[in-house]
Amino acid sequence: MARPKSEDKRDALIAAATEVIAAQGLSAPTAAIARGAGVSNGSLFTYFDTKADLFNQLYLELKTGMAAATMEGLRAEAPLREQFSLMWANWMRWATSNPDKRRALALLDGCDDITGQTRAASHQAMSDVAELVEQARADGPMRDVPMDFVVAMMSSLAEATMDFMVSDPEHADEHRGAGFDALRRMLGETNQRAAFSPR
Amino acid sequence: MARPKSEDKRDALIAAATEVIAAQGLSAPTAAIARGAGVSNGSLFTYFDTKADLFNQLYLELKTGMAAATMEGLRAEAPLREQFSLMWANWMRWATSNPDKRRALALLDGCDDITGQTRAASHQAMSDVAELVEQARADGPMRDVPMDFVVAMMSSLAEATMDFMVSDPEHADEHRGAGFDALRRMLGETNQRAAFSPR
């Protein structure tokens, strides 16, 4: 059971779960997910012990995927400002390109089935992002605010920005920029200023 | 006119729904809500046509209550900065004093049963808050960002702040302050600075 026969089937189930949950909500029947994956309803339970188990694995996978997409292409040597900006762009792109994943993730986030353990692991997945934020707020006005709180605020601004980018795609770029500027202001513009006037 | 529909009973149902939903989620049985209100399961449906109807009415009531609590005691003549600060304090107090209402509201917000109409009405309920924000960002850096977006960002920061105040009550005051400062910075500190150095 540690390594079920077909990794493919597991992935198909995860993918189908994303779609179906995005479309029908968390109360979507497991049978619908199985069908979406081209698998019998019984088989779902050889890959996931429980619907809740599926939810937890899916949650973690989506969050990890999001984090990875967000950090994609970041070079540690690049100036902080550049890294930060790229991170935001990546994040927004992930959100707009993967509306199903985003919706499923949001639904799962507000769901009692998600274990503390899973939440902790998902937290872990965001550690690179957190580290970047850590640097960004380093000696700004939020220097004494708990990192988790800072990350939570940033995430919440990100979500709000995504919502507007999605609901008003004509001005998606402007919204992305407005969200980013708001974030920078919130964190304190020290690093930005530094970036602007190096010397 | 026979036994009239009792406002008390309706209120009891609304209150019970808040509690039960906070505790068990949106899939809580209507029978549990009725029991919580000390009423037969059938009676619930003389006050609400449908579970979804109950959800909509509850959502609106919670949101309206939240908005009212948030604006309580604000004097229009007072300096903007003072009003803004009091609003934030009110809001946070409502959230920490009414965790059930907050959780129920959050769950309902992500629920397909909530009508567009209901959402529109709930939007309306927040109009006073929005107006205050309108003034606060007036000639700051967000002056060209759509109001809805500004409000959404503020709300998202508020939610994040509430989460930390609740989960770490020892430092609730500091979190509240940190959230408020972050908000001010995001909106641009023009008005604050003005308030500080009137000279």
Next chain:
Amino acid sequence: MARPKSEDKRDALIAAATEVIAAQGLSAPTAAIARGAGVSNGSLFTYFDTKADLFNQLYLELKTGMAAATMEGLRAEAPLREQFSLMWANWMRWATSNPDKRRALALLDGCDDITGQTRAASHQAMSDVAELVEQARADGPMRDVPMDFVVAMMSSLAEATMDFMVSDPEHADEHRGAGFDALRRMLGETNQRAAFSPR
């Protein structure tokens, strides 16, 4: 309770029951019937102890009304053949003019709630009709068949005829005639022949 206050209300309930049952079947809510009568749902039960009681009274009333309409204008002195023919015409007219009553009656007929007593009384209501048939079959081939059976057969032919008159109104007259002729043939044409060639 023997004489409820308003005979009008009772009649309104009976009329509404006919309509509603014709439209929705026997499972129609009593509340719908009350509403149709412009009366509160509770009031229905001051006029009828029970839904089954309403059904019984309605059944009897419909059957009695049908029988009366069927015998309307028959002169006992008129030739049997003429009476018989008029009866048939009356019966068919009643059916085509009162489709709701007919449908309600049919539904009630196949319903377990109708008491043996009620059925006996309704039988009684048809006694005039039965008597006419009694004469018609007097010395024909059915002279030894139990009257009830003869009446039942006639009624069943009548129902079949009504069905076709209603479903194919363009040829209603022909269907009525065909049904009548079939009935006469079944009963034996002695009396008719006698009527035709008296001498």
Next chain:
Amino acid sequence: MARPKSEDKRDALIAAATEVIAAQGLSAPTAAIARGAGVSNGSLFTYFDTKADLFNQLYLELKTGMAAATMEGLRAEAPLREQFSLMWANWMRWATSNPDKRRALALLDGCDDITGQTRAASHQAMSDVAELVEQARADGPMRDVPMDFVVAMMSSLAEATMDFMVSDPEHADEHRGAGFDALRRMLGETNQRAAFSPR
């Protein structure tokens, strides 16, 4: 292919439905039917999508079975009169031997859940019977009456006859005969007479 859907179980459900409906009417709980078939209530819905679906399939099956029983042992080469007489005997035997089926069929017939499609198919099932009637009325007095009407009349006489055979079993044979004679008279005795006096 996993446990295949068992024909036995389906048949048990159909049989149980017949019994239960005959006993309790169409409002019989699906759970009662399932119990009668020795099956869980949920299982009923793997064999029938809906209570209405069960009703439709049952209706068709009963009607088809009745038609088959009615035509059983008829030899097309035999004289019409003999065929006709055997058909009637078969039909009456089916009715008296299967009172539950008959009652269930009657209830279903007056039920809105039965589709037009189902009715059409059930019509089809009676086509052999209809054909026989077609010949019987061929050049008699009903030669110009629509076949459906003729069949409907015959069926209605059959039902009346069955009622009396069942309710007065002591004279079942006489009733059967009386019904048959009535039918022959209705159709016109030409063919019979021809059969009697071939010369």
Next chain:
DNA sequence: CATGAATGAGCGTTCATTCAT
């Protein structure tokens, strides 16, 4: 007596999970 809110048993259907094949 009229009204309509209150009651609670009851029903059709769904669905996570199990297990025979």
Next chain:
DNA sequence: GATGAATGAACGCTCATTCAT
């Protein structure tokens, strides 16, 4: 391991009937 039939608890909602007003 894969399949999908089997299971039965659970749920939203209805409705005949009662009873407070």
